[in-house]
Amino acid sequence: MGERLMDELFVGKSFARMDKDKVIGRANFINDITLPRMLHAKILYSARPHARIKSIDTSKAEKLMGVRAVLTGFNVPEVKVGFLGDQTPLKKDKVRQFRDEVAAVAAIDEDTAEEALDLIKVEYEDLPAVYDPIEAMKPDAPLVHEFDARGKPRRNNLLPLPWKLEAGDVRKARESSKYVVKDRFSTQWVHQTCMGTSGGIAEFDVNGNLIFRSVTNVPFGGKDRLDMFLKNLGLKGRSRVLTPYVGGSFGSKLDTDIYEFILVLLAWKTGCPVKIVFSRKEEFLASPPRQPVIATVEQGCDSNGRLTFRNIDMILDNGAYTSWGATTPSVMMIPVSSLYRVPNVKFQATCVYTNNIYAQAMRGYGNPQATFVIEQSMDQLAEASGIDAIEFRKINANVPYEKTPMDLKITTCPMSECLEIVEKRLNWSEKRNQKTSRGVGVASFLHVGGGARVYLSDAQGIIMKVDDEGKVTVITGGTDQGQGSETIIKQMVAEATGFRPEDVSIFQGDTEVCPWDVGTHASRHAFITGHAVLLAGADVKRKVLDLAARWMPEMIRFDLSKRARKDPNFQVPLLDFSPLMDTNNLELRNAEVFLKDDPENKHFRLPVAKILRRAHLVGTGKGEMVVAEAFYDPPNEMLNREGKGNLSCCYTFGAHGVEVEVDEETGLVTILNYVAAHDVGRAINPMLVKGQIYGATVMGCGYALTEEIQTNHGRVMNPNLLDYKILTAKDKIPIDPVIVEPIEPSGPFGAKGIGEPACVPSAPAIVNAIYDAVGVRIKDLPVTPEKLLKAIKEKKAKEQ
């Protein structure tokens, strides 16, 4: 499958995105959906970071005209939810963070629901709180949770998630190293900041089944969690998840969020569909961001600059509860163990409860934090060993078909090529080490590119229905959060089946109808869907050609004799129809069937729609239409107990190089040049791949320079887009995306996944460039002008 087809018609072409309705405001997002009898929900959040709830008085809210339900932990069953089952949808005993859901209202409109919230009175009794994960690890720290999910008393704030990986002998390697560097780095909370905020609509049908319109990027995972919730509520129904257009996820919609369980409770209590859509403020306050880490990294190399060992210890601020953020160390292990060839590796990550907001997945799933740490340490070690930073990376670069200490089996790997592209395009040798307030920096990455078996199944099912007008409907378990999958799926389906992209329509986002898929995460969607498309598409093609072999001779004969009847001068050609009768001789391309070995033969070429119609409308008894299906489960592995295993079918590599200018008077960093070289296996749609690279790189630059959820004693201080600064089009980062296509044998049409990785190396590349420009290394993200100016001043003070 990985072989490059020499004559592809649609794959590899930059088709414009086909979901154009988004551009003109005619796409229907969750915001736009209205159901009969629908109510609107609002949630009351905690006013304290850590407190006992003494009482909740909802009596006034209940009496407000238009209010249909007021729920608190006291009038709904106590059902644990979340990755570790460490919370309930509505909090009863105590609140542990400012985003704790204390009460919820369903009313006839949003304003009424909002007004009802104001009428709810909560009495709190404050408890001592802890906001610093290192403080929280101390024996006398206040306990965020007195009991674990099973009711056993807890003695500390550590999560029962022992993330460890060890390969080789780090201690021995350290002893034999020529150069060793050690440092400590930290990152901030950043928010996914999707254009589409969180929201959903829950309703129960008359049989007690839940229909949940969700913005999730894992519809079947969401369904499982909702099913479990129903079961734990003592309800018999099962759930069906429908996903409308979604305005971005970037991981924020990976877990079933608390508001979703609350919607279920409200729908159950009221018997009506209940909707919520977060305001931007609610989105910042009550949807879980990327977690901050504090990392200690130690690396060594020999006299030739070859890495000898890497030892990384991380502390993750888990916040008050646990979502997927706590599992990101499983992905951090990938760069820790396998970014560059390093024989001896040790990694440990500790997740700690605090009274802060809690964290979730975000694009790259831990890789941005880990790569931030590793790639600065790489620069430090290069400097220590006197080797140029790019040269040092090339010495240690990953190579094709190696097996890493984590047992990742690397296939194609153009890492050195990517580094060379950066070197060349940045004019590295001239720009490096100039110390003129301008500098260049580099960072590489590797990421899963061929799925990621984080669940027992990494599969996707697909059904293709072909109608007698030659239209192909693809029913797939996947979902789209805005990444443009519709376009590339249509390209791949057209290529695989022989139809055209405009003949294809996609149906997804309904767990009842669509076959199973593990979800659109881990940059897996195009890769896994592509394989499913190839399997089902081959079946479609075979079935269509079978019909062609059966009907074409008759159809052609009929057309010729009709023409002869109409035109007495028409000479009916003598044709040998026998080659047509064998499926193997036929080819279907661009919605036409013709002889494989004689494509120029116009007599033997028919539009596929005509053949399908003929096969359908036989007249009696034996009409046929074409449906095909496939279930593709990739040959990747789950991590074993040691944290090892070949998680993905392939890995994607790349290097970002950046040239910055630092204004030493203001601390402001300007990006002058940005080269993003990416191994994508094969670009199904180069324009869309570049779109992913642009978008993720801008996100990575925001991570480096501007984005930060600021908290004060657990309270988010900047829940709006004025104070939380994402980079936008007007920041004009001059990104030069370079696509490297080694044609991945394990990939569909040679492709690897590319959704996440471009946001991974930006921060270290920028920080490395700043260091090159002004000799100052900022070890704590983001690199704000304030921090940088202070560091520059300190450096200058020292130098004087």
Place this chain on the structure above:
Amino acid sequence: MGERLMDELFVGKSFARMDKDKVIGRANFINDITLPRMLHAKILYSARPHARIKSIDTSKAEKLMGVRAVLTGFNVPEVKVGFLGDQTPLKKDKVRQFRDEVAAVAAIDEDTAEEALDLIKVEYEDLPAVYDPIEAMKPDAPLVHEFDARGKPRRNNLLPLPWKLEAGDVRKARESSKYVVKDRFSTQWVHQTCMGTSGGIAEFDVNGNLIFRSVTNVPFGGKDRLDMFLKNLGLKGRSRVLTPYVGGSFGSKLDTDIYEFILVLLAWKTGCPVKIVFSRKEEFLASPPRQPVIATVEQGCDSNGRLTFRNIDMILDNGAYTSWGATTPSVMMIPVSSLYRVPNVKFQATCVYTNNIYAQAMRGYGNPQATFVIEQSMDQLAEASGIDAIEFRKINANVPYEKTPMDLKITTCPMSECLEIVEKRLNWSEKRNQKTSRGVGVASFLHVGGGARVYLSDAQGIIMKVDDEGKVTVITGGTDQGQGSETIIKQMVAEATGFRPEDVSIFQGDTEVCPWDVGTHASRHAFITGHAVLLAGADVKRKVLDLAARWMPEMIRFDLSKRARKDPNFQVPLLDFSPLMDTNNLELRNAEVFLKDDPENKHFRLPVAKILRRAHLVGTGKGEMVVAEAFYDPPNEMLNREGKGNLSCCYTFGAHGVEVEVDEETGLVTILNYVAAHDVGRAINPMLVKGQIYGATVMGCGYALTEEIQTNHGRVMNPNLLDYKILTAKDKIPIDPVIVEPIEPSGPFGAKGIGEPACVPSAPAIVNAIYDAVGVRIKDLPVTPEKLLKAIKEKKAKEQ
């Protein structure tokens, strides 16, 4: 397939209807659906029965706040629509009936649209009109259409639809007959009077594709017509038809109605979704009813009472335009040629344009009119030959496995059995011929029961998706108008697959996702769907059992060893797993897999969901899930040019017997007893079959006694449920439905279709009973008290 399975678990059982949400008002019909940016449409109908349109002034309407579009024939392309292409959605040159659509408005709400209609001024110039089909056939009658669809001048009001059937030699047979009767009968306009009125929502997506939410019972046929309309408008898009819950069709939703084309025009002009839902008044005025017929029938028999010939001539009032009503003679041919054994048959039907409302299909599709005529003539001929009416029918009854003059191939046929049931349950011999104001009457019927190939394909496609929780989603091209198909499909799927009805969910009503189906008409849905279910279900079962054979031994071993680990005293039994490894040894029933030959073996019995989950969650590379599909095209035939052919795989028979009491002072008819004996092949769900019999019989009684669209010079005078009298629950007709189950070999589980026929024989049975009671035969439906009283008085006057 027709063989009766001796141990069926679900088929043949009276499961309660599963679409319970309708009962408590939580089902969403077209009325309930709201889309973002949706506008509301209203249509202005003609104020004249026949007139030239001199001008339409929409200027004031256009200026009304909230109006988004005002369309007339003058500002939209002139595109012909309808079965014969004899009209345009909005009329420009002239109006030909009071329901002619003259203008349409889309506005922000219904009230605004309604107000805008009042502001439209139309100037008419009256033309002479014709309301009687016999008048309309005269050479000097005003022409309803001056030109045909191709623009050729027309010379008369006859439709170019020559409905003729001839078999044997009627003239010769007449000469040799012992008894001959001849009479003339007529029927009225009746309305389908669905609980759910007509309505729809049209919208265009950004690519110019039409999404049409429709109440149609032929989604794919509707799609074809909409596609053609788009094409004729010069638009490139294609259409997708979605059907929500529908509140009945009875044929009224068979054709794409004019308001639907108007919705498309409004959606196209405004760029917004546009909705219309008819009021009850609009439904009566602007949705096409069952057409009236004037029939001359002549029949003869020999001295033994054996039918010698039948000659029927019909005139159908087509109204001003042509819909499917004009094609009902194709179905009239069935009873005309084949109800009872009659060797010589002649049939001719003439459809005539008038300035009346035009007609559409209705339950039975011409059969009620034809049977009304035939079954009165049968009584007249029985009387003429001095043979009891039931005896006469038994002499001539259809018999199994005969071929009729129309080339229908009858299979199972319990017609005599049905007549005997009526005879016995009505206590016929005692009640007949008493002339005490009470009387009994009988009528039989035959109808298609195994599909009806009215289109080149009579097929249905189906897809079954099984998930790892053991749930089966059935994606079918069929649709439900309220007949309860959800319930029986679930029963049949459970039976065919081995799962349970509660494991099954149905997805239908989306032409994009569902595989093709010709539509839910001609009593074909259960029959054709059942076959598709059997085909796909067998494939599902085989695939599931393949997985079971692969995984069960390992699963059972694992469970046993786990138990042994937990309980040291547990003795692991010595089991021979080899029988489990062969799919052929396994059986799946009631969602459990077990050994076919050893069903009591508890070790070798597992819930199917557990096996499916195991097969899905293999861990790496080879997870599997089950999808199966089928496309069932029955072996029935289209009618040939002579109107002959085996239209259906089988035919359903029955007899209705009724005892009436006539109040000779008031003319009021009371039904004292009503026996409805029906050959259903096999009842998939006896309760639902009885529901169909109840409902259709009540409809038939209304046809006989109360229902009539009254017109005055082409204007409908009773467009409301106060003046148009349907029978309701409070009329308490004491129906005794009797199900006869010959187990049809061509039917799925032995079933025949049963949606329509119970409304067929009611009217003649009642009229025959009235004749038996008071010696008066009413030849024109309905038998109103006025008509009956008048006839009784006339009879008495004659007798005196």
